[in-house]
Amino acid sequence: MRVLIVEDELRMAENIARSLREGASYAVDIATDGEEGLYMAQSEPYDAVLLDLMLPRLDGLKLLKQLRHSKQHTPVLVLTAREEKESVVALLNAGADDYLTKPFDLGELLARTKALIRRGKGQASPVLTIGNLEINTSNRAVRRAGKNIPLTAMEYRVLEYLAHRPGAIVSKAELLEHLYDYNWEKFSNVIEVYISGLRRKLNDDSERQLIHTLRGQGYMLQ
Numbered sequence: 037m038r039v040l041i042v043e044d045e046l047r048m049a050e051n052i053a054r055s056l057r058e059g060a061s062y063a064v065d066i067a068t069d070g071e072e073g074l075y076m077a078q079s080e081p082y083d084a085v086l087l088d089l090m091l092p093r094l095d096g097l098k099l100l101k102q103l104r105h106s107k108q109h110t111p112v113l114v115l116t117a118r119e120e121k122e123s124v125v126a127l128l129n130a131g132a133d134d135y136l137t138k139p140f141d142l143g144e145l146l147a148r149t150k151a152l153i154r155r156g157k158g159q160a161s162p163v164l165t166i167g168n169l170e171i172n173t174s175n176r177a178v179r180r181a182g183k184n185i186p187l188t189a190m191e192y193r194v195l196e197y198l199a200h201r202p203g204a205i206v207s208k209a210e211l212l213e214h215l216y217d218y219n220w221e222k223f224s225n226v227i228e229v230y231i232s233g234l235r236r237k238l239n240d241d242s243e244r245q246l247i248h249t250l251r252g253q254g255y256m257l258q
């Protein structure tokens with residue numbers, strides 16, 4: 037999953053980014069003004085946007101309105117200051133999905149972001165189940181047939197993304213767009229490395245593969 041943080045206080049933005057990377061294995065981009073934020077939100081396929089309200093160049097409410105006007109349905113969580121409380125109704129009416137009042141607890145922000153992404157993908161439970169494979173997105177524990185499977189952070193990122201779309205063909209390009217942040221060099225062959233690592237680790241005694249390769253099209257978890 038890939039999240040955009042639009043926040044002009046860089047230290048705060050970096051703290052949030054670290055928490056999302058370490059606590060959820062998300063790829064994270066930061067925009068430090070409203071115009072840059074709007075541009076990035078419209079040009080990259082984010083799974084969620086965390087949006088500060090008081091921003092230089094374009095404020096959060098205007099950004100949100102323009103984003104929704106351009107038919108972008110990415111879930112948006114707004115970060116408001118206490119004195120901006122009266123604007124919550126306006127924010128929700130403009131298409132915000134959730135909000136948190138500053139100062140907030142990073143653990144709560146992380147949990148809300150996970151819930152928002154989950155809901156955005158049509159998933160209510162934090163545990164994703166595909167056959168005898170179980171992925172607990174709250175603690176990133178993966179089990180197959182009751183057996184714990186330790187994964188690297190990137191293997192988990194790939195698996196969680198595929199697991200949110202079981203039975204669907206996910207192209208390598210889509211994986212690269214959702215698993216890497218803006219500054220990362222994107223090489224499609226690394227995806228193949230993660231997929232083969234996942235295949236090996238997820239293999240159970242039945243030898244039934246969960247991850248299928250559709251030549252020239254992409255991957256499917258089923």
Ligand code: CA
Nearest residue numbers: 044088090091
């Ligand atoms: Ca601000």
